[in-house]
Amino acid sequence: MSPTIRDVAQKAGVSVATVSRVVNDRPGYSAETRNKVLRVIEELGYQPNALARGLVSKRSRTVGVLIPNISSMVASEMLKGIEDAAHTIGQSVIVCNTDNNGERTLEYLQVLKEKQVDGIIVVSAPITPLYHQKFGEMQVPVVLVSTRYHDGNLPFVKVDDEKAAYHATAYLIKKGHEEIGMIAGSKDDRIAGIPRVEGYRKALSDHGIPIRDQYITYGNFGFQSGMAGLERLLEAAPEITAIFCASDEMAAGALSLAHRRGIEIPDRLSLIGYDDSQLAEMTIPPLTTLRQPLCQMGQEGLTMLMAMIEEGKRTIHSKILPYTIVERETVRELR
Amino acid sequence: MSPTIRDVAQKAGVSVATVSRVVNDRPGYSAETRNKVLRVIEELGYQPNALARGLVSKRSRTVGVLIPNISSMVASEMLKGIEDAAHTIGQSVIVCNTDNNGERTLEYLQVLKEKQVDGIIVVSAPITPLYHQKFGEMQVPVVLVSTRYHDGNLPFVKVDDEKAAYHATAYLIKKGHEEIGMIAGSKDDRIAGIPRVEGYRKALSDHGIPIRDQYITYGNFGFQSGMAGLERLLEAAPEITAIFCASDEMAAGALSLAHRRGIEIPDRLSLIGYDDSQLAEMTIPPLTTLRQPLCQMGQEGLTMLMAMIEEGKRTIHSKILPYTIVERETVRELR
DNA sequence: CTGAAAGCGCTTACAG
């Protein structure tokens, strides 16, 4: 058996209370006592039992993160940011891959509650009223990363998708493009779907460019849907000279289809992506894209969560993070 | 405050022991009692405190996984497999992103010990004797996924890298290639570096093809190193007609460089990758590659770990999983 | 079938 606090107390000839004090850096012992205790801890290789600690202190030093797909390139980057920030302040993270499945999410919520997590982060998943209600019942701080809740108040950190999409589209316009298509995300996605389309539309109309429905096609952010998207666009609007893709993966799909069709990028068609995931620099040619600070979003999310935990606040100010455009080689200047 | 077992006992008019029994499905109560208790649990929304449970039962129902980089495409796939298997049997997973940093790894090991994890999985990281020693001290089952320990006995699940590399190389030979280069992984990596080179060499010599040192170049499994690798190979051995890349990412890098140099793939140069990560189907052209069952490796790893935990075994048989070749479009048949 | 009691390994008033 591993040594317990009693073992070190006995061997050091002090009470368990004293050992607890030095372990937790609370005042109440002489330098001499401290050294003696520390020495014994060292000798015995004592490590406090976090379960016991958590049981009495009501702090498990663990947070839960709900994430639709751990192996998604963009989500995993955010998870990394969360884990990194958590580690530096001594919190552990339990990952929950929800697959965007409601039932599964609810199961995880229950587990996290039972495990007494100090807080929960949910990454880029739509929040339903039911989840929101559960959060309330659980009495646990929650922060949203790369998503938000429209029907109530839940702190979030994300970029402003509409503005970002506006910016990406305006960039294309600035490069001289006017026939600009869009391969959008899911049509009913209120987080990363609709707002990006809105931004695209607004950019066009602000620059006096007519909006044509046949210039917009919808995918699901994945590679295949990017291929299919370009295929439809080529059919419906061959005059297009540039496309704004709502994710790098879809842009990569478009790139592949373009290659297959012998369409040269960026010579005959310009493409701008969204995310700046690892993929962006691996495509041929390397993808110009709108960068979200993925890792930082995760870090900030965890920081906000800790603030809520420590200050006992039920809510806190949300954070909008800045995007940038990373210029690589898929956008051509039109003259 | 959330209701405790006492609250439900009181309200149901039974003892806490009885409540505990029905919650844990242990024998020792009438159907009537059971229903009453269940009803109260429902009413109160009682959820057992896992910390308290773990403290007495010595089972936290949590495992720790050490992983060099959560956002790596190959590692995250294995993590997903682990998480998935864990979820189905009611275990939680704490992720620890080690960055392949020794100090950080040791810190995590301590945290996991304190959190009383039931077991630990380490994913694709080299195991040092120091780690091995710590594992022993911790008295916790450990299984290795996509790595192994050469200086002692630690159960692992992986594919046979040497055989896999042999197979990939032999595939190229079967397609008529004889001038075959290799972009290898890290030169001193005893897991995914050296064995794959060995397999490559053996395949050549078994087929009567001379091994030339200038046909082999080393990278670090990453995209950039794949580009650099091809660049060196082109310089040192322009006569090469095919290359075996020790990772898909390096293959993607090679693809990019080839494109930049105007070298057509597979017409002038064939390429085979290793992993079959998500990337493989996104490259241009789609990458022929040696597939590791990444997700399954994670699942099996967790299954093995649970077997060790439940049977109290300190060790268990390792598992070698089968690879396959996924034929896409980067290898040309030479005639 | 059921309950009283001990105990898991800690922290935290309280008292001195």
Next chain:
DNA sequence: CTGAAAGCGCTTACAG
């Protein structure tokens, strides 16, 4: 500066 004691929320013999 230090210790005895209660208590966190459970499970598990033990006794009936």
